[in-house]
Amino acid sequence: MTNLTRAGFGTPLSRVDGPAKVTGQAQYAAEFQPEDMLHAHVHTARIAKGKITRIDVSRALAVEGVVDVLTHENRPKVAWFDLKYKDMTAPLRGSPFKALYDENVIFSGQPIALVVAETPEIARYASTLLDVDYKWAEFQTDLAQVLDQAFVPRIPRAGYHKPKSRGDGEQAFSDAPVQVSNRYHLSPEHHNPLEMFASTVIWEGDGHVTISDKTQGVKNSHWYICNAMGWDRDKVRILSPFVGGAFGSGLRPQYQLYLAALAAKKLERSVQVVMTRQEMFGHGYRPECYQTVSLGADREGHLKGIVNSAVTATSSIENYMETVVNWGSMVYRCPDAKLDYKIAKVDTATPCDMRAPGGATGMNLFEVAMDELAYACDIDPLELRLRNYTDREAMKDKPYTSKALHDCYERGAAKFGWDRRSHAPRSMRDGHELIGWGMATGIWEAMMAPTSARARLSADGTLEVATATADMGPGTYTMMTQIAADTTGLPVEKITAKLGDSDLPFSPVQGGSMTAASAGTAVQKACDALLEELLEAARRIEDGPLAGVDLDEVGFGDGRIYLIDDTKIGMRFEEILAAAEMDSLEATELAKPGIINMMRKARNTHSAVFVEVRVDEDVGMARVTRVVNAVAAGRIINPKTARSQILGGVVFGIGMALEEETLADHRIGRWMNHNLAEYHVPVNADVPDIDVLFVEEQDDEVNPIGVKGVGEIGVVGTAAAIANALFHATGKRVRELPITIDKLL
C-alpha cells in the first residue's frame, strides 16, 4: 500500500465517512427497506388538551391497501407502569408520554392514531379519513400566564446542576452603586434537524426484531423499547449507523419508534414510520424562558451582587429541567449571588435538550445583562469581563482542571481588532449602515461518562474499534479512527470504526459534548489493552525477535512492534497473530471518570465570541458580518472536524439571536409555523466568514485524553455577542431573542 494516512492527535483528518455520505452509501433509518414492509402514517390531535370522545376509523380501513388503524381502543397490550417508559435520559419525576395509550390528549399535535398500509401514500391518504370527535379541556400554553405557578421540583433530573447561592445577593445588589436589573425572554425553538425521525422495525419472524432508528443512543432506544413492549433484550437489536442531525432531539426515543414497534408487534410484520416535518414540531423542543438578571457593581465594574432567576417551561406530565442560572455566577468573581430556577407547566409536549441546553438559554441572556452593566459603568465590555475574571469556578468555589478563558479573550480580541472599537452606541457607521461590535463569554460543560469500547485486530492486520455511540454529525467515526491510529500507530486505511449498533459495547447517548472524551478514552484504553495482549503474544513466540522483551524496550508503529534500540528488529501485527496461531485478537475496556476527582475540580470549556453586525439605519435589516470565536476546549483531536463543530454552533447562535422562534397560537394551544418556510433557520446569506481559534489548553486531569468536547460551546455566547453588537450599532437594547426586524425599527 502506498500513501497511507498517519493520523495522530491534532491531524486535520477529513471525515472517514465522507465518501459514503456524499455517494449515498450511508444508510439512514428510513433507508432500511426490508421486504414486505408496511408503512405507517401518524394522525395527530387538533386540540391542545381534552379527550377523544369518538374515533371512527372505518373510512380509512375501507381504503384498499390499508392494513390496520391503531388507536387507543385497539392497540396491543403494552406495559402500564410508568417506569417501563422511562428512557435513560427521561426526567426522573413524571410519567413519560405514551402514544395511543388512552383517550386523553395532552398537547396539540399528539399522535392519536397510526394508519398502517402497503405504501406510504396510501397510509398518508387514509390518515386524512379518520373521523375524530374531541372534548376540549381547559389548557394553557403561554408560559407568561403561568409564571406565578412556577415551582422547584423536589427531585431534579439527572445531570441537572442545582444552583448554589452565596452570601446575600439581594442585599449586595441593592447596596451596589451601579445596578442593572432587567427581564429577558427566549422564545421556544425546535431542533429541526434535516433528517426526519424514522424507525424501521424489521420483523425477523424467528422472534427477533431489528430496528433501524434515528437516535442519538442505540442503547437508550434498546432499553426503552424492550421495556415498553415487554420484549426480550437478547432478541432486539437497534441500528443507527448514520444520523442526519439531531441537536438533542434524538436523545430521548421519539414517538415514531414506539409506534412502529407497536404496529409491528400487533401485526407481526415489518413496519416503518417516518415523521413529516410538521410532526417534528410535536415532540421535544427548547423551552421558552423568562430570566431576570440583576447585577450590582462598584463604579469600576467589579461585581458585588448577582440576583439571577429564571423560569423555563415544562409539560403537564414531566419535570423537564435545565441548568440555566448557574453559568454567569460560575464564570465571574462576585462575593454575593442569589440564584433561583423554577419550571412551570404548559400544555405542550415535554421540552427536551437542544444544543447546549440551559447554557445557551441562561448564559446568552446573562451575557446581555453583562453588556448592560458595561454601559452602566461606562467600561468597555471586554474590560468588564477581565475585571471580574477568576481562575476558580466561582459558584462552588472550586479550582478548574484548566481554564484558558483569559487567552480566549486576548487572542479573540486581537484577531477581531477589538481595540479599534469606539465605545459609544451608534458611534460606528459606514454610510447608512450602523456598525456594531459586540462580545460575550461562553461556557459549557466538559463531561465524561462511563463507556466501553472494543478493539479487534484481524489476521490481515486490520483493526476495528467499536462502541455503541452515535455519530449525528460531529465526526465520531473519524474521531474513533484517529484515536485508534494515534494509539496503535496503524494507518487510517487499516482501521474501521463501528458505532450505532446496540450489540456493541455500552456507550451512553451522544450528547453533552462528551462523546470524544468518553468514547475516545474508551477506544484508547481498548487499543492499549490490545497492544499489551499483542506484545504478550509476541513475547511468547519462541525464537521470535521479540521473545521475552519488556514493554519499555519496544515501540509500536507502522503496524509493527519493534525494538526501540534497533527498530529494524520487530514483527508486524499480522505476523504475530500468524505465529501465535490466532485468527484475531480482541480487547474490551471500560473507561470511566474518577468520581472523587470529578467532585474536587470543575471542568468546563470556555469561549470568547466577538461579532460585527451591520444594521440599515432606516429599515432595520440587520446582518452579522463577522464572527471570531476563540475557544478553550482542552486538546483538539482533529482541528478540521472541531472547527466544523464551532462553525455549526455559531450558525445556531445566529439563528437564536435573529431568527429561530416557534410561534404558538395560545388561543388554540398550537405551534403554527410548523414548517421550514416559516420556522426560520439561518441560510447561507445569513452566515458570514467565521473565524474559529482554538486556544491551547493542556489538561491532564479533565480525562485521560485531555479532551473537553466542542459540540455545544459554539452556541453559548454567540447569540449574546450578536445581541450586544446590535445594541452597539443601534443604541437600542432588545431583551428578547430572537431579535427580529420589528424589534429594531
Place this chain on the structure above:
Amino acid sequence: MRRFSYSRPTEVSEALAEAGGEDVRFLAGGTNLVDLMKENVERPQHLVDITRLPLDRIEEIQSGLKIGALVLNSDLAHDPKVENRYPLLSLALLNGASPQLRNSATTGGNLLQRTRCYYFYDVATACNKRDPGAGCQAIGGLTRLHAILGASPHCIATHPSDMCVAMAALDAVVHVESATGTRTIPFEDFHRLPGDTPQRDTTLEPGELVTAVELPATRFDRHYTYLKLRDRQSYAFALVSVAAAMRLEDGVMTDVRLALGGVAHKPWRDRDAEALLSGKAPERALFSKAAEAILADAQGQGANDFKIELARRAIVRGLDQAARGTPQSVTDKRIA
C-alpha cells in the same frame, strides 16, 4: 393527500377540455400545489399536468414581450431581454424562494401561488379561504405575515409573490384561455381583495388556463428597484417589498410606478400616490408624502402593526433607490 387521477396533455385544447370541474387543478412546477395537497389543503380529484404544453417561450411581440405561462422563474430572471428591459422583474424573481425552487416554479404557477397564512396551511384551524364560512382564525392570532391594506373581516391574508409585485408595477397583462375562448386581464384586475369571498384569490374563472403574461414595451432600465424586507437575508417571504420604477427627465420624475408586496391580498398599487410623485423632482420629503398617502388607511392586526412603519420606510427607501439609479442588489446584502 387525497387520491387523484392524472393526465399530461401536449395540446392546450386537450388541457382545456379536461379543466373546469371544481376538483380539477392544473399542475405546473408543483412547488406550491403539491405542498398544499400533502397538507390536505388542496384536494383535487384530477390533475392536469400542463408542463408539456407549448407555453414555455418568451416571444417578442409588437406590443412588448410575451412570456409563456410555463417559462421557469429562473429562465425568466436570466433572459437577456428581461434583464435589459425589465431588470426590475429579474430582481423580483431572484428575490423569491431559492434557486432550486425557481428552477421548477413557472410564471403561471407563481401568479397563482396561494397565501402563506399559517392557518390556511393547517387544516386543524378555521379558515375562510380554505373552507368558506368557517371563520378566519388568523384574526386575533399570529399575523406577522398578514395584510395591512385592503383586508376584510373575512380574511387578512397576503399574496406572497415577489414576481407579481414587479409585474403589477410594469402594467403587465395576463392572457387566459378556456374552452370557450381567450381573454386578457390587466394585471391589477387579476388578483383581488378578499371581501366576503376570500376563497377566490383571482378573477380567473374555473376552467381558465393562464397562457402568458405580456409586458408592455415601455422599458425601465435605469431607474428601478426591488427592495424586499424579510426575516432573513434570503429564502423568506416578504414582510414588505417595494417595486419602484420611473423615468427621470431633466430632474423630474415621470411615469412613476410603485407596487408593494407582503401587505395585501394582491400586489398593491396606488395610482394616486404615483400621480403625486409624477412631474416632481425626487426628494425624500416627497417620497414620505407618497408613503403617507399609500398607508393612510393601513390597519395592523396586532402582531403585524410594525409593517405599517416598515412599509413607510421601505417606500421612501425604494423610491430613493430608483431615483438614484442604485437598485438593490440581490447578492450584496447591504441596503443600497
